[in-house]
Amino acid sequence: MKPTRSIDLRLLPKFRDGLSYVYLEHGRVERDDSSVAWYGPDGAVALPAAQLATLLLGPGVSITHAAISALVDNGVTVCWVGEESVRFYAHGTGETRSARNLERQATAWATEDLRLQVVRRLYAFRFPEALDESLTLEQIRGKEGVRVREGYARAARAAGVRWRGRNYNRDDWEQADALNKALSAGNACLYGVCHAAIISMGFSPGLGFLHTGKQLSFVYDVADLYKVDTVVPTAFATVAASQDDVEKRVRHALREKFRETRLLNKVARDLSRLFDLEEEFEDPYASDAAAPGDIWDGDKYVPGGTAYGRDDP
DSSP states (O other): OOOOOOOOOTHHHHHHHEEEEEESSSSEEEEEETTTEETTTTTEEOOGGGGGEEEEEEETEEOOHHHHHHHHHHHHHEEEGGGOOEEEEEEEOOOOOOOOHHHHHHHHHHHHHHHHHHHHHHHHHOSSSSSTTOOOHHHHHHHHHHHHHHHHHHHHHHTTTOOOOOOOOOOOOGGOOOOHHHHHHHHHHHHHHHHHHHHHTTOOOOOOSSSSSTTTTTHHHTTTTTTTTHHHHHHHHHHHOOOHHHHHHHHHHHHHHHHHHHHHHHHHHHHHHTTOSSSSSTTTTTTTTTOOOOEEEEESEOOTOOOOSSSSS
16 A cells, blocks of 8 residues: 555545534434424424534434435435444445445455554554554554553543543443543544444445454544544543533533544544545546446456346347
């Protein structure tokens, strides 16, 4: 994989420039002209579909076919999640119908040398200084552990909150302390945004390079690039202000944090850099999502949807 001079993100204009996400529960989403509206306990609220990257649908939400159609037309990734976004159940399609990026990812994942390059880049993106090429992966993981621990300690000092460590029981969520609840809820939001970016750009969330074995492995790989700088300080500051309703408050605070730090733009750029995406790429299916793709024919590709012989007798 050779480095490129610059990155052209025309493949993903709406995602990088949009709002990060909106989380909804207990209500319904319906079409409203060319956009959509949310009907909840407090009445109707228009949703900015043309500016939205991800719509997270929590428990008690119903959505019409027409609303889904409007969201897809606007490039919004729709995700069905659990309460407080701590579970991820399903998602819709992203903005591109091209398999180019998925093929690039699969090639890197299945080729040992290329996979190692991607792994080292995933670590290198986290440090301001260049990583010594002689470092082994075990040594790099050690440096990463120090970086994460320092991130927690720094956030605790800044917020004036005592940090007892990352410790909670997933089977007994209510017994977790406020900090661990805030961190878990914040991480779930970050996973949703990164998942939406991965899907929107045509990558697979399941082909992870560091994490492996789950359908969200690549989501975890990507989210780990940003946790220490976004979720951790926001969670500590939220708990320092109050320990009441921390899950909801940290979601709102992170939405603003993602906007301030232009996280969507950064995720899109980092995904492009990770796989050395070419500058001038136009989605060949942008104007016709139903167009057939090419057919592999051994040493060449032939146009799909074309008969090799006459269809009629």
